[in-house]
Amino acid sequence: LAHTCPGFPEHVGRDRALELLKPVLEDKAVAKVGQNLKFQSIVFNNRGIELAGLRFDTMIASYVINPGLKQHDLNFLAQHYLNLRKTTFEEVAGKGKGRKCFSDVDLEQASKYSCEDADVALRLMEVLGKQLREDENEELFYNVEMALIPVLLDMEITGIKIDKPFFSEMSETFSRELDQIEKEIYLEAGTEFNINSPQQLGTVLFDKLQLPILKRTSKTKAHSTDVKVLTKLAALPFKIPKLLLRYRTLSKLKATYLDSLVKLADPVTGRLHTSFNQTVAATGRLSSSNPNLQNIPIRGEEGREIRRGFVAEDGCRLLSADYSQVELRIFAHYSGDDAFIEAFREQEDIHTRTAAEIMSIGREEVTPDRRRIAKAINFGIIYGMGPHKLSEELGIDHETAKNYISAYYERYRGVARYRDEVIGAAREKGYVTTLFNRRRYLPDINHKNRIIRSEAERMAINTPIQGTAADLIKMAMIRIHGRLKKEGFRSRMLLQVHDELVFEVPEDEIDTAPKLIRSEMEGGFQLKVPLKVDMKIGRNWDEAH
DNA sequence: GCGATCACGT
DNA sequence: ACGTGATCGCG
Numbered sequence: 001l002a003h004t005c006p007g008f009p010e011h012v013g014r015d016r017a018l019e020l021l022k023p024v025l026e027d028k029a030v031a032k033v034g035q036n037l038k039f040q041s042i043v044f045n046n047r048g049i050e051l052a053g054l055r056f057d058t059m060i061a062s063y064v065i066n067p068g069l070k071q072h073d074l075n076f077l078a079q080h081y082l083n084l085r086k087t088t089f090e091e092v093a094g095k096g097k098g099r100k101c102f103s104d105v106d107l108e109q110a111s112k113y114s115c116e117d118a119d120v121a122l123r124l125m126e127v128l129g130k131q132l133r134e135d136e137n138e139e140l141f142y143n144v145e146m147a148l149i150p151v152l153l154d155m156e157i158t159g160i161k162i163d164k165p166f167f168s169e170m171s172e173t174f175s176r177e178l179d180q181i182e183k184e185i186y187l188e189a190g191t192e193f194n195i196n197s198p199q200q201l202g203t204v205l206f207d208k209l210q211l212p213i214l215k216r217t218s219k220t221k222a223h224s225t226d227v228k229v230l231t232k233l234a235a236l237p238f239k240i241p242k243l244l245l246r247y248r249t250l251s252k253l254k255a256t257y258l259d260s261l262v263k264l265a266d267p268v269t270g271r272l273h274t275s276f277n278q279t280v281a282a283t284g285r286l287s288s289s290n291p292n293l294q295n296i297p298i299r300g301e302e303g304r305e306i307r308r309g310f311v312a313e314d315g316c317r318l319l320s321a322d323y324s325q326v327e328l329r330i331f332a333h334y335s336g337d338d339a340f341i342e343a344f345r346e347q348e349d350i351h352t353r354t355a356a357e358i359m360s361i362g363r364e365e366v367t368p369d370r371r372r373i374a375k376a377i378n379f380g381i382i383y384g385m386g387p388h389k390l391s392e393e394l395g396i397d398h399e400t401a402k403n404y405i406s407a408y409y410e411r412y413r414g415v416a417r418y419r420d421e422v423i424g425a426a427r428e429k430g431y432v433t434t435l436f437n438r439r440r441y442l443p444d445i446n447h448k449n450r451i452i453r454s455e456a457e458r459m460a461i462n463t464p465i466q467g468t469a470a471d472l473i474k475m476a477m478i479r480i481h482g483r484l485k486k487e488g489f490r491s492r493m494l495l496q497v498h499d500e501l502v503f504e505v506p507e508d509e510i511d512t513a514p515k516l517i518r519s520e521m522e523g524g525f526q527l528k529v530p531l532k533v534d535m536k537i538g539r540n541w542d543e544a545h
Numbered sequence: 546g547c548g549a550t551c552a553c554g555t
Numbered sequence: 556a557c558g559t560g561a562t563c564g565c566g
Binding site: 256277281283 | 556557558559560561562563564
């Protein structure tokens with residue numbers, strides 16, 4: 001339809017065609033079936049059309065059926081489910097430098113390609129739809145994943161505002177300090193080299209300066225120079241490890257956040273528009289890219305400073321609402337463990353309680369350091385961590401870590417039961433599920449290699465927990481989005497960061513919107529333990545968090 | 546273009 | 556446990 005170059009036959013033309021199609025595209029009674037409908041919606045949105053009646057997205061159906069697959073593109077799905085080899089985009093448009101714009105592709109080829117796309121998607125619906133029914137995943141597919149598409153679309157289109165001058169100035173400040181550190185590093189090293197190259201850095205540290213090699217990298221067995229190694233080396237009488245740590249922090253923040261976010265922000269509105277991907281994470285979580293707004297720094301002075309650059313529009317505030325310890329609460333629910341459940345019902349500090357339980361001490365004897373250990377163990381257990389990893393994590397010896405873990409399973413009997421049950425079920429069925437029946441296959445659960453098998457077991461323990469948390473927040477997002485719209489709020493959902501939602505709230509809705517948000521987040525589903533949401537409002541994301 | 550390393554988040 | 560991205564250095 002956009003083919004305009006000379007030589008193409010006369011046709012109705014894009015604008016006229018869209019004008020004719022608009023009523024159908026915007027009619028929610030006309031069901032739309034296709035591949036990656038959020039993307040299609042964005043394309044139409046750019047032409048002032050609001051695609052409605054999203055019924056069946058083949059990409060998302062494939063993801064619900066098997067979220068562990070690496071690919072959900074149409075060519076793969078055609079091959080996998082229909083045993084059909086579809087024309088690839090490359091075949092019609094070429095690749096690399098010679099790649100044509102689709103509107104320059106030969107008209108005959110272009111229309112055939114487009115029709116094939118539509119036809120394959122429709123045929124896939126039959127097969128995928130049947131599978132969804134068989135797996136009892138229709139509820140999850142239609143009422144969660146499909147319903148989430150317009151929510152994510154709105155979030156992406158809205159975007160979040162950043163303070164560009166703030167980031168640019170901060171970047172300048174970082175540059176000056178980096179130059180300074182760079183000089184000092186060269187002085188200490190007695191040579192100039194590329195500090196950003198782990199390989200060159202390794203040569204300087206371990207060959208030239210003869211620092212001890214504490215770790216080798218997993219693939220190539222090169223000398224590791226990561227934070228942990230550098231931190232240990234910082235205890236030695238050399239200045240260079242500390243300088244490198246500082247250099248790493250600053251250059252990471254500058255390159256990954258300050259500079260790239262400024263480049264990606266809309267030149268007119270100053271807003272950043274991420275893509276929320278619904279078919280990437282094997283557990284059911286969302287992911288975010290271009291830019292990834294789910295890994296904005298929060299720890300460290302400079303890291304937090306970056307959050308101050310995420311701001312609310314004039315006359316608005318940012319509101320952050322995050323689930324307090326959702327994963328541990330879901331874990332408590334699954335375990336059915338009385339002590340665990342009681343801790344949450346009584347609103348106790350869960351890490352303090354855990355410390356008291358596994359160290360057999362009174363709660364008043366729990367020091368900050370003991371609490372820190374218990375916290376790491378709580379996290380370790382939901383990741384299915386073994387004593388090896390845990391001892392490494394905490395810097396304690398293997399034996400002590402082992403004792404803590406057995407004490408944990410001893411004290412929280414329900415947790416041990418959950419672990420055995422979920423691994424047993426995975427071995428038998430080949431997959432695990434979340435509370436809402438989201439499935440993840442674990443083909444290696446019966447593998448003969450112990451290391452590979454253990455990894456699958458950790459996934460079996462973690463996926464129902466992480467995945468249920470993902471299900472819960474997705475359902476809350478759908479309800480909140482629906483209510484904000486229906487009840488005429490101007491507050492808008494901007495971001496989801498796994499257990500946190502960020503909103504932009506007009507000043508006159510500060511008294512009303514948070515109540516709605518809290519009630520939908522906390523009250524959507526009753527677990528054996530209450531769900532708790534912490535909320536804060538501020539002019540920027542740091543203040544709101 | 547791609548694997549490896551490193552570092553940021555939940 | 557689950558992600559994304561910058562950079563390097565090889566092919």
